[in-house]
Amino acid sequence: MAAPQPDHAPRAGGTVDADEVARFSAIAAEWWDPRGKFRPLHGYNPVRLRYIRDAACRHFGRDPAAPEPLRGLSAVDIGCGGGLLTEPLSRLGAGILGIDAAERNVRVAEAHAAETGAPATYRACTAEDLVAEGRRFDLVLALEVVEHVADVPLFLGSLAALTAPGGMIAMATINRTPKAFALAIVGAEYVLRWLPRGTHDWRRFLRPSELAAGLRPHGFSVRGLTGVVYNPLTDTFSENPRDLGVNYMLWASRGP
Amino acid sequence: MTDAPALFPGSEIAADVLVVGGGLSGLTLACALAGAGVPVVCADRDLPAVPGTDAFDGRTTALALGSRRVLEGAGVWPYMAEAAEGGSIWDIRVADKNSPLFLHYDHQDVGLGAMGHVVDNATIRHALAERARALSAEAGGRLLHLAPVAVTALARDAGGATAELSDGRRVRARLVVGADGKDSFCRKHAGIGVTRLRYGQTALICNIGHEKPHHGIALEHFLPSGPFAVLPLCPVEGVPHRSSIVWSLRDDMLALYRDLPDAAFARELERRAGPWLGTIRPVTRRWSWPLGVMHAERYVDDRLALVGEAAHAMHPIAGQGLNMGLRDVAALAEAVVDARRLGLDPGGADVLARYQRWRRFDNVSLIAVTDALTRLFSNDIAPLRLARDLGMAAVHRLPPLKRLFMRHAMGMVGQLPRLIRGEPL
Numbered sequence: 001m002a003a004p005q006p007d008h009a010p011r012a013g014g015t016v017d018a019d020e021v022a023r024f025s026a027i028a029a030e031w032w033d034p035r036g037k038f039r040p041l042h043g044y045n046p047v048r049l050r051y052i053r054d055a056a057c058r059h060f061g062r063d064p065a066a067p068e069p070l071r072g073l074s075a076v077d078i079g080c081g082g083g084l085l086t087e088p089l090s091r092l093g094a095g096i097l098g099i100d101a102a103e104r105n106v107r108v109a110e111a112h113a114a115e116t117g118a119p120a121t122y123r124a125c126t127a128e129d130l131v132a133e134g135r136r137f138d139l140v141l142a143l144e145v146v147e148h149v150a151d152v153p154l155f156l157g158s159l160a161a162l163t164a165p166g167g168m169i170a171m172a173t174i175n176r177t178p179k180a181f182a183l184a185i186v187g188a189e190y191v192l193r194w195l196p197r198g199t200h201d202w203r204r205f206l207r208p209s210e211l212a213a214g215l216r217p218h219g220f221s222v223r224g225l226t227g228v229v230y231n232p233l234t235d236t237f238s239e240n241p242r243d244l245g246v247n248y249m250l251w252a253s254r255g256p
Numbered sequence: 257m258t259d260a261p262a263l264f265p266g267s268e269i270a271a272d273v274l275v276v277g278g279g280l281s282g283l284t285l286a287c288a289l290a291g292a293g294v295p296v297v298c299a300d301r302d303l304p305a306v307p308g309t310d311a312f313d314g315r316t317t318a319l320a321l322g323s324r325r326v327l328e329g330a331g332v333w334p335y336m337a338e339a340a341e342g343g344s345i346w347d348i349r350v351a352d353k354n355s356p357l358f359l360h361y362d363h364q365d366v367g368l369g370a371m372g373h374v375v376d377n378a379t380i381r382h383a384l385a386e387r388a389r390a391l392s393a394e395a396g397g398r399l400l401h402l403a404p405v406a407v408t409a410l411a412r413d414a415g416g417a418t419a420e421l422s423d424g425r426r427v428r429a430r431l432v433v434g435a436d437g438k439d440s441f442c443r444k445h446a447g448i449g450v451t452r453l454r455y456g457q458t459a460l461i462c463n464i465g466h467e468k469p470h471h472g473i474a475l476e477h478f479l480p481s482g483p484f485a486v487l488p489l490c491p492v493e494g495v496p497h498r499s500s501i502v503w504s505l506r507d508d509m510l511a512l513y514r515d516l517p518d519a520a521f522a523r524e525l526e527r528r529a530g531p532w533l534g535t536i537r538p539v540t541r542r543w544s545w546p547l548g549v550m551h552a553e554r555y556v557d558d559r560l561a562l563v564g565e566a567a568h569a570m571h572p573i574a575g576q577g578l579n580m581g582l583r584d585v586a587a588l589a590e591a592v593v594d595a596r597r598l599g600l601d602p603g604g605a606d607v608l609a610r611y612q613r614w615r616r617f618d619n620v621s622l623i624a625v626t627d628a629l630t631r632l633f634s635n636d637i638a639p640l641r642l643a644r645d646l647g648m649a650a651v652h653r654l655p656p657l658k659r660l661f662m663r664h665a666m667g668m669v670g671q672l673p674r675l676i677r678g679e680p681l
Contacts, residue, residue, distance in 0.1 A: 029414065033423040042606060047596040065597060067293050088599030113413060116601075 014204030027104070030110040031082030038084070045084055045227055046236045048143055048249065051239065052085075052170050053092060054074045055224055056139055067171070068093030073138040076162060078127050079145035083120060090120035094139060099130065103159040105237045123145045128157040136164035143172040143249075146211070147204050153214060160218030169220065172228075172249040176205035177243040183230075208248055220252040259318055269400065272297040273592065274419055274429035276407050276442050278302065280317070280377075281564030281581035282435030283384040283401070288330035290391045290399035291681040294596060297427050298388070299419070300403035301436075303304070315377045315543060316500040317437065318345070318474070318487055321677040323582040324373060327383075329675040330585075331391075335383035336375060343491020344370035346472035352518065370472070374487040374500055379466055392586040396579050407436075410445050414561045416603060431603030432560050438550060440566035446557035454548040457482050458510045458642040460503045464525065467534025477528060481506050482547075484528050495539050501525060504547060516545060544606045554618055556608040561588055568619050586673035589616045593681050 002073050007067030011185045034042040053064055061070045071093030077086040082105060090096045090113075098120055100106050106124040113120045125144075140163045142155075149155040159169050188194045206214075214220045226250040228238045239249075275286045278300025286298040319340070321325070327333045333340070337451065348371060391399040409420040409431065417432045434442025441448070470488040478485040481536045482504030489498040505513060513524060520535045529536065552567040555562045564581030591611045601607070674681060 046595070046598055046600060047605070049600070053598060069597075078541035091595075 010214055016131060020081075021074065025111045025115070028082060028108045028228050029116070031084065031108055032112055033255065038082070040192075041084060041187070044121050044247075045088075045234065047237045049088055049174075051226065051249050052089070052139075052141065052145045055170055055244060056168065058252060059223070059251070060138070063167050070094035070139070070147065074136075074164070075131065075139035075141060076135075076137040078140070078159075079148070080109055080122065081105050081116075083112055083122065085141065085143060086120045086122070087113055087116065087118040088254075089141075090118050096120055096139075097137075099127070101126050108163055113213075127155065127162060131158050131161045132177045135162060136167070137162055138164050138167040140181045141168045141171075142169070146171060146173050146206060147200060152206065156211070156214040157218060160220055163220075168223075168251055169183065169215070169252040170249070170251040171211065173211070174200065174205045174247055175244055176202065176207050177245050180205060208250060211250065212252075217252045221256060222250050225237075262572050265504055268418075269297055269425060269427045270372070270388045271400070271427060271429045272596070273297075273431045273433060274417065275433045275435055276419070276435035277434070277440075277564075277566070278384075278401065279401055279435060279564065280380055280384070280578055281585050282433070283388060284327060284330050284332060285433060285435060285563060285585045285589060286399055286401065287384065287387050287391060287594060288326070288585065288675065288681060290397070291329075291331050292589070292593045292594060294602065295398045295400060297400045297402065297429065299349045299405050299407050299421060299427070300401060301406050301444075303404050306495040315486065316343075316374050316463065316489060317380065317578050318580040319373045319375055319582075321372060322586075322672070323579045325678045326586045326675045327411055328678070329681060330387070332380075332387045333382050335386045336379050338554045339379045339490045340373040340375045341370075343374035343488055344472050345372045345474045345488060346370060347375065348376055348474045348476065350476045351478065358622075367373075372474075374474070374489050390404060407441060410442065414415055414558075417559045429603070430542060430559070433588065434560060434562040434566040435564050437565045438569050440562065442568050443562055445554060445558065446560050448562070449553045449555060450644075451551050451553065452548060453550075454546065456507050457504050457547040458507055459545045459547055460510065460514055460542055461501065461545065462538050463489065463498060463500050464536050465539045466497045466499060466536045466568075468532065469497050470533065473532075475529065479528070481509055484534070486529050487568070498539065499533070500534075500614060503528075507546075510544060514544055543578060545675045551620070555584075555612045560604075561611055562609055563588055583618065583673070583676065584615050586675035589675060589681055663664055 011112045015173060016242070019203075024240055026059055030036055033039075053069065055068055056062065056073065057064045060073060065160055071092050075089060075091065075094040075096040077230075078088045079099045081205050083098050086096055086109060098106070098109055099122070100109070101124070105123040106122045109120070109122045112118075140141035140159050142159055146152060146155060159171075161168055163256065174180050184205075185200055188196045189199060208222075208225055216224070225244070226239050226241045226249055227243040227245065228237055228249060230237050230246075270293050273286075273289055273296045275296060275298040278286075278298050283300070284296060286296045291295045298417045324333065324340070369442045388401040389399055392401060396447045399587070402423070402425075405425075406422040408422050408584045416428060416430045419432065420429045421427065421529070430443060432454070433510055434440045434446075436442055472539045474488060475486040477486075484504070485502040487500045487502065489500050491498055503513070505554075513521065516524065518538050521542075523540060525538075526533075548569070552562055552564075553566045559594050559672075562677050563584040564578070565656075567584065568580060570580070591607045591614070595604065595607045597604045
């Protein structure tokens with residue numbers, strides 16, 4: 001397994017602007033407020049975390065009920081946003097690097113980790129930057145990202161290149177179905193206003209078969225696939241392996 | 257997340273959870289969480305009472321099957337198993353005044369072994385203290401049981417809560433649990449209001465020795481003045497056959513029985529218990545507890561959850577009060593442990609919302625049912641009497657309905673937390 005590598009590049013070069021820190025802390029508070037504008041993500045987050053934890057525990061032979069079940073594994077969270085996934089995974093023992101193309105998100109995530117003492121590290125860069133540096137991780141995560149990238153085959157190739165021998169990839173995204181159009185775009189953006197209009201472009205959504213076909217040339221096979229459903233009556237998200245119609249998650253590793 | 261709580265006096269102690277109150281609910285929660293690897297501090301106002309001292313009180317608790325499982329899951333049961341087995345309830349008989357209709361609950365109807373156990377509170381307290389001691393002594397022990405100590409101030413912020421203790425120490429935790437009883441300091445601190453209802457009744461409680469064995473039978477006799485219950489207890493030295501009496505009386509009748517000399521009081525008990533126990537003698541003093549319902553309008557606030565009597569206290573007609581507390585414990589422990597195993601904040605708003613959603617509906621419905629039962633059974637109006645006679649006979653003749661009633665009383669209905677299902681946390 002690739003050893004976790006510290007990635008704490010002091011960006012401000014030792015001169016930290018107090019106003020800047022305060023501004024990012026305020027945004028972090030917004031990201032991390034479970035009743036705030038990222039409320040749906042907070043509801044969805046435990047479902048994603050459980051899926052990743054259990055898939056990783058199966059793949060690496062760990063006990064999900066043990067303290068820090070991911071200890072000793074290196075991980076990268078691509079498109080980490082405010083660190084909603086990165087930070088909990090760091091508490092589960094993974095040596096995790098959260099990356100985001102948006103500098104602001106990375107600063108927000110760093111500000112929050114500093115407040116909570118979570119051992120997560122962050123960097124403003126792209127998956128391709130890490131590939132160019134020759135970095136490898138046991139656990140490569142791309143949740144709610146692939147539907148936003150410009151070049152899907154290139155991105156999937158980067159995920160594969162970042163995966164250490166014996167490692168795994170976990171992804172979550174939205175299916176290209178009429179139901180996804182109705183719920184993820186009309187429902188989430190126009191009716192419930194969970195997301196700003198224009199967040200998602202239905203034509204960029206990928207079917208599970210398309211993701212599997214995109215990973216196969218890199219030697220990866222899909223090991224697990226499940227849907228995520230939202231119940232508006234209880235306001236809760238849950239896994240449902242029989243309903244891949246809107247949100248779904250999968251994990252893959254090398255080999256047939 | 258933090259490691260074992262720091263033990264330096266005068267310093268700030270860091271833990272995931274601070275449990276305020278070391279009673280049945282509080283210490284069971286602390287043991288369950290610590291056993292699952294969660295660092296916990298329990299701030300307990302009292303030292304465990306020693307038999308034969310003034311602080312020792314002879315009160316007893318009827319533990320439902322679900323409660324037994326919670327205590328097993330928290331590792332407390334082995335310390336009290338022998339005494340509890342001696343107070344096993346194998347059979348519950350419900351009788352109405354002068355009514356020939358008997359409702360007879362037998363454990364074979366549910367098929368789950370003993371229906372419950374009646375245990376001296378002092379035995380439970382002792383078992384909890386022993387389990388807490390064992391957990392604290394373990395290598396990397398996750399439990400710090402501080403007693404006697406009171407919380408003098410509490411401050412909550414976005415990331416957690418800080419409590420000042422009467423011994424000058426401070427505790428910093430992600431979550432504060434108010435398990436501090438009916439007059440909860442934590443509840444008042446959070447400004448959570450309560451709804452109260454008084455029944456104008458008082459429970460008169462004592463333990464008795466009797467001539468004949470109880471055979472594990474619990475008797476609930478509905479009298480116009482209120483229910484009269486005889487609950488089987490384990491033997492103690494000098495008292496081979498022992499039971500507990502819970503007699504609910506109208507407030508204006510209380511003094512009449514509370515102040516009787518022992519011999520005359522024993523005759524009154526014999527009249528109500530019937531002949532099957534033989535001669536009766538009280539073996540403890542009499543305690544009186546005003547009956548009523550108290551329910552908190554919320555169980556949670558930022559970084560704070562209420563369990564047990566801090567959240568709800570009720571009429572003991574169905575013996576449900578403490579059992580409800582242990583169901584709170586099972587649900588909260590599960591919500592905290594699940595969040596922690598996902599690397600999530602154990603005192604976060606989603607954990608608290610899950611706990612409240614899970615428990616509040618259940619408790620409200622049980623309080624409503626108990627309230628209705630109280631009004632129905634503490635009444636001598638003829639049509640009501642007829643209705644309840646017929647109702648009890650109907651319940652008796654409809655095995656599925658009766659099974660549901662029984663399983664409810666045993667704490668086995670609804671979406672059950674893992675601890676109540678007898679699974680590890």
